[in-house]
Amino acid sequence: MSGARDPGSASEADAIPPPPGVAPRGRMNAVAFEYGARATTDFLDTHRLSVRTPFQTRGWWRAWIREAAEAEGTTPVLIRMARTDRPTLVVGLQLHQDDSTTLLRPLSWPWADYHEVAEVGDGPPTGPEPDIGGLAEAIDRCQREFGARLELSNLIADGPLLRAMSELGATLRPSETVFRLDLTDPEVVRRVSERRDMRRKRRRIGRLGKLRLTCADTSAQLAARLPTFIELHTQQWGDRPDAVAPFDGGVVDRTFAAVAAEPSSTARLHELWLDETLLAGWFGFWHDRTYYAYRAAYDLGHGRDSPGHLLTAAMVSELAAQGTDTFDLTRGAYAYKLELPCSRAPTMTASREQPCRA
Known part of the structure; x- marks a missing residue:
């Protein structure tokens, strides 16, 4: 060379x-x-x-x-x-x-x-x-x-x-x-957070307990919560052939932990809970008034209630209220993105x- x-x-x-x-x-x-x-x-x-x-x-x-x-x-x-x-x-x-x-x-x-x-x-x-x-x-x-x-x-x-x-x-x-939600558009926020099927599923799962959204956004909080998210992701994606760089107990886990430990990475971990049960999580980044949704997982035992969709709806409402302009769903034409009122860009x-x- x-x-x-x-x-x-x-x-x-x-x-x-x-x-x-x-x-x-x-x-x-x-x-x-x-x-x-x-x-x-x-x-x-x-x-x-x-x-x-x-x-x-x-x-x-x-x-x-x-x-x-x-x-x-x-x-x-x-x-x-x-x-x-x-x-x-x-x-x-x-x-x-x-x-x-x-x-x-x-x-x-x-x-x-x-x-x-x-x-x-x-x-x-x-x-x-x-x-x-x-x-x-x-x-x-x-x-x-x-x-x-x-x-x-x-x-x-x-x-x-x-x-x-x-x-x-x-x-x-x-x-x-890539797929993006414009959080400056109240109609987009309403369509994601208040669509009929989401209201119905929130009511149904709400009969079992209280739903709450949390966000780990410091290095210490991320270090405490990341292992549970990795376990949840592994349960959902570990045996799927379409999983990209699944957590492996080695280099992937260490890299995510290292990213989470870096304050300048702007990493965030949002989680949706039913009382003390973790329903879904999203590991992403908040940068320049944009949230970048990077890796998601949900509890398969509650799959009929679409916990991933419920998490997205809760995050969109909260991020919009906090002044976030864009919810960037990043690359990949997954079915759940196609259901949302996203804009598309190559x-x-x-x-x-x-x-x-x-």
């Missing part, structure tokens, strides 16, 4: 020439790579990031690198692209072998539901327009450095990362459809072949 380094080292920042097909500009950019688990976590330990989704927070990246990267057979790579007049951009990638092909995929693929760039600094990424041309140059430099094929999936439509890949002439195609995949060797 061209440009290989010992894990843990980082390249020195230097000016980068534009890739073929990208017009040169008057201002050159500085680029550096953090390569390997030690270098990438060291960088994340010492820099705050502003991000567009919870899957680029330093908490998510740091936990995934420490607990999952080795098990996934990948080497983490962070691309840093700096200009004096713009925020420093950070692209998280992972390097691995697929038979004889060296591949660069988004960092934490396929665990994360969205992939995008991050910016060094505090607060939401609402500063100057990102330097898309410079970002394209930096990605091209990284691809050539490692002699790898780029396969970047689940990119946000019209986001900086997709725009940079388009500037590089990458092949673009739809990735997966994510995109961008592919670029390995560079020709001289």
